[in-house]
Amino acid sequence: MTIKNTLALAVLGLLQEKSMHPYEMTATLRERQKDGNFKINSGSLYDVVQSLVRHGWIEPVETQRAGRRPERTVYAPTELGQGEFVRWIDELIRKPVAEYPKFLAAVSYLGALGPDGAADALTERAGHLRDQIAAHRQLLAETVGSGQLPRLFMIEGEFALHALEAELVWITRTAAEIRDGSLAWPTSSWPA
Template sequence: MPRRKVSNTLALAVLGLLQEKSMHPYEMASTLRERGKDTSFKINTGSLYDTVASLVKHGWITEVETVRDGRRPERTVYTTTEDGQSEFVQWVDELIRTPVPEYPKFMAAVSYLGALGPQRAAAALTERAGHLERQIEDARRVLAETVGTGLLPRLFMIEGEYALHALEAEHGWTVRTRDEIRDGSLTWPES
């Protein structure tokens, strides 16, 4: 399979938004944040404009018009091209069908959990569980405010459901492992 010309996931998000309607980059960033998608995609102004420029360069999106709203600066509105539409559909299909190795930092750290010793490891996992509980609450709130109120169709926030289940699974593992450390069923080698 040939290497994709543009492969960062922010490009995927831009192409996805442009499925709905033509937009300028500021609206793209605002929409992604409003929908809580900044947990799926790293969004900052510089990288968004670089991504848009790259998509234009490769012919996946094109300028539709330049608009001015009141005293705000002019904003260029973009839409997908036929090539961009084709790449988007192929990319999504590929990502859903084929698991690829991802290298989460937490998994790397867990592989060295023993370095912390039992008490410190249990304390670290307890703290992580608290952070995960707050993230789970936030994810549930976002889903309730968007899908639960009918603001967006469920399909537009399906990755929020996936993320919620992943957080819940990680929380369950974290608490179980912490409890196993505390009750001694997960043992440390004698030093």
Template sequence: MANRKISNTLALAVLGLLQERPMHPYEMASVLRERYKDASFKINSGSLYDTVEVLVRHGWISPRETVREGKRPERTIYEHTELGHREFLDWLDELIRVPVHEHPKFMAAMSYLGALGPDAAADALTERVSHLTKRIEETRTLLNSTVGAGSLPRLFMIEVEYALHTWEAELAWTRRIVTEIRDGSLSWPGTEQGGGQ
């Protein structure tokens, strides 16, 4: 895997948008939110402007022009450089091809599930089931109202579809673990039968 000068995935989002057309950062943020990309990228004005500055400093994007509309402040419009275009495509290709070992917080917490005791662990996981169920329902509604209604091509929401499938798998697994805790089939240190306390 390449040791990339820039690894912040918000930079990937900026580079992706500039594939379409030159934009200023305020427009970038608006377009990302309109396309529900705030589920994939942490978007706030400060981090977006910082990311743009880093991309300019590394020569991946460059200012194209500065414009002013009415009484609004001046806005700098940015575009890809040849280097930025190549880096974007190489980075995107690498991220898709090579699984990265990530450290999800839920996985870290699950490694110490036993500390809660069976009842508290089952209760906590049951609440997670509730949150996941709500998130899945909301995401299905979003996909149906955009892709299903034909207002956006499926390709534009493909990462949301991926997230939905990931949450569905997590939901099924979490429900199974709750069942195993409650019926005693998941062995628990400090209990005679492994189940309830």
């Protein structure tokens, strides 16, 4: 039985740390700013939790009530779920799969913008990337650098930071090549 929703991966990952109820899972993912890695909303998270229960990957272990709040069911991974989680992580890390990022699709038709439009669009994207890089650095400094979380719990943030930095290098270089004319621009196929 295979579950492909990466939010399920996040739920199983959180349950490696400790048993949790869905509200705590959502809060923890947002606190760690994992909403850039997973599409998080309460409805989808509850659906994923129910799916994991149906598949036997997690199970309710207790019900908690705090004050006048409604009861909350706390979940933990099952032996099956633990094995599937490890298998899934191993597969995702070992085997690259074709992913179809929107930016890559757009870059394949960069010429449609014309040299000035393409250079301007890339330059604007570079500015946004610089902002994202600064935010990633700050998050890593606040969580890992301060000792709030172990580095391993935020290691994907390091990967994301390096990916953003690599993209920025490529974009900056490509925009410069367009502006200085070293990136040939066919005049017959694309706008001037």
